[in-house]
Amino acid sequence: MIKQSELNAMTRTQLEALLKKVQKTLDGRSDGVRKTKAIVQLTKLAKKHGFSLDELMDSGGKKRVVKRGRGLAGRKVPPKYQDPDSPSLKWSGRGRNPKWVDAALARGLTMEDLKIR
Known part of the structure; x- marks a missing residue:
């Protein structure tokens, strides 16, 4: 915790920077609380209809894995x-x-x- 004497010793620019950091932290916490509440509500709604939230979020089948080819990497090509x-x-x-x-x-x-x- 920052003491009042430390705050008094800070310049206006330092205080404004500190204020921005504090505001960003508070905003992040409020977003987290809102997300948690939304997840709880969605879980209850899914349960009411006989599903779990994971079942609803599933794409409806096996997860599709996209394999990417290596292109030309590793292939021998003639000299130019x-x-x-x-x-x-x-x-x-x-x-x-x-x-x-x-x-x-x-x-x-x-x-x-x-x-x-």
């Missing part, structure tokens, strides 16, 4: 770029640039120059 100085160095264009690509770009070459034709 090749080092003109060392043709054995190739790159698909995915991920970070290899050092040889950065070096070629620094020498003034473009990505188009590095493309495999």
Whole structure:
């Protein structure tokens, strides 16, 4: 708990900031109370009609799990770029640039120059 002497020592700006924090806390508590009351009322109403609140909130069947594919991640793709100085160095264009690509770009070459034709 903040003592009166501590409040007296605070500047107006500090007091206003404290007031905002207190108001936010109070608002959060009142929202929580309202939510609790609403849940109690809904539970009673559901029970009156022979259901539980969980049964009413269920989507009516098994929960559907959406599986997301990995897209192109992890799949091998053919190389698109090749080092003109060392043709054995190739790159698909995915991920970070290899050092040889950065070096070629620094020498003034473009990505188009590095493309495999």
